[in-house]
Amino acid sequence: MTNVAPTADLTEVFPTYLSHLEEADEYAAVDVVTALLDRGVPAEPILLDLVAPAQAEVGELWARNEWSVAQEHAATHISDRVVAAVSAYVNPRPTRGRIVVACMDGEWHALPARLVAEVLRLRGWQVTFLGASVPAAHLVSYLQRHDAHAVALACALPMRLPHAHRMIEACRRSDVPVLVGGRGFGLDGRWAGRLGVAWAPDAPSAAELVADERTLRRVPAADLAHLADDEYAGLLRRRAELIDSALVDLRGRFPGVADYTPAQLDSTVADLGYLLDFLAAAVYVDDAALFTEFVEWLATILASRGVPVASVAHTLEHFARALRDFPRAGRFLAAGRPAVTVRR
The missing domain is CATH 1.10.1240.10 (Methionine synthase domain)
Incomplete structure (x- = not known):
């Protein structure tokens, strides 16, 4: 030892x-x-x-x-x-009410949420940890069967924010207070505020928040009036088409793409999908920073793996041309280009 x-x-x-x-x-x-x-x-x-x-x-x-x-x-x-x-x-033995802790549907990074669950347990709460990627319907069903003081939801990836919002609203319809945490809501919780939900930056803060039910329930309404322009829904409808056209564009610009192994091709398609998912999430919360931060991160990852970062710049330009009728998405794509052009 x-x-x-x-x-x-x-x-x-x-x-x-x-x-x-x-x-x-x-x-x-x-x-x-x-x-x-x-x-x-x-x-x-x-x-x-x-x-x-x-x-x-x-x-x-x-x-x-x-x-x-x-x-x-x-x-x-x-x-x-x-x-x-x-x-x-x-x-520890529980001396306080039940807190349900879960990861958003599609969210597989469960360890941070489990750490929060354990801290709450150490502080006397009866904690039910539901783990990774919990479908909203299943979570609501659980809340309807078990009396809960609050539900804590974790999200590590901002591209899951639209799903997170639906999950938050589903919990509220069950009259259970909700708090959220994780990098997916922004380091300062800015996107939690946009969705109108209480946010805790860390496990001790989450423990303090669940102990104050009045503060937990006293949150401003969601600020999502911009969704009336239907850009978010349009991006979802065109996702597959945009991935296919971007892949064709990459093959034309970078002949080496034609020689990719199936694994490399799958990774490229996944990256194209992530770009669109983060763009859609940025449109959902109306914040270009959500998209540009991901583009910067992706450029760093690709550079570390020897992938030409110029390919990302060309893809952003391709999406901008394809989405010329989407003004907010177009602005966000333009905002993301400096993150990759400086690396060329």
């Missing part, structure tokens, strides 16, 4: 813990946190100041192409097992 001083600074343990994730050594990673718990380090900082930042670093290593997808998946599994070990060690 790893030797840890009773007052060990978690930053000192961090490199050792991260190395266990890199080596996919589940038992050693669990031993690190168990040793911390044995020496009296509280469970909450272990979860929030060790497990969470280590998992964030795993994501960065993947983004820099230093870790493979397989390594990232293995590390995520170990992080999940570590959270389970901490929960089993502490095993």
Whole structure:
């Protein structure tokens, strides 16, 4: 077992813990946190100041192409097992009402939501964690069968915001207060405000918010009058057509695309779909930053993998031509071009 001083600074343990994730050594990673718990380090900082930042670093290593997808998946599994070990060690008994925690439909990044669930459990709430990608109808059905003080919904990807809004409204129709969290709502929660829902930037804030039901229910109405122009619905209708035409355009501009393996072709089609999904989400909340931030991220990822970033610039130009009757989408596409043109 790893030797840890009773007052060990978690930053000192961090490199050792991260190395266990890199080596996919589940038992050693669990031993690190168990040793911390044995020496009296509280469970909450272990979860929030060790497990969470280590998992964030795993994501960065993947983004820099230093870790493979397989390594990232293995590390995520170990992080999940570590959270389970901490929960089993502490095993708190609930003294407060039920909080339902779930990820949005289509959202598969479940670990951040589970960390929130565990912090709420540590603070005395009876927590039901429904996990990743919960369909709205199933969540509502669960809320109708089980009395809940509140429901906490997580979203890591802004492209899921339209789905998130429908899920939030479905919960409200069941008269259950809703709070949301995750990078999908913006680092400052700006898109939660646009959807008219309470937002918590982190697990401790979520715990404070669910304890204050008056604040939880006192949120401004959603600000989505711009959806009357029907651009969002039009983008959804044309998604498949736009992907097909963009792929034809790429083949014409970059002859090497014709020699792509099936896996490379699938990845290209997926990236085209993500561009359109993020564009549609930006149109939904009427914020160009949602789209430009994704374009910047995608350009960084592609550059790290040796993919010509110019291909993204050409695709944005192609979409702009195809969507000349969509003024808001056109403005957002124009706003995204500087993020890739500077990398050419």
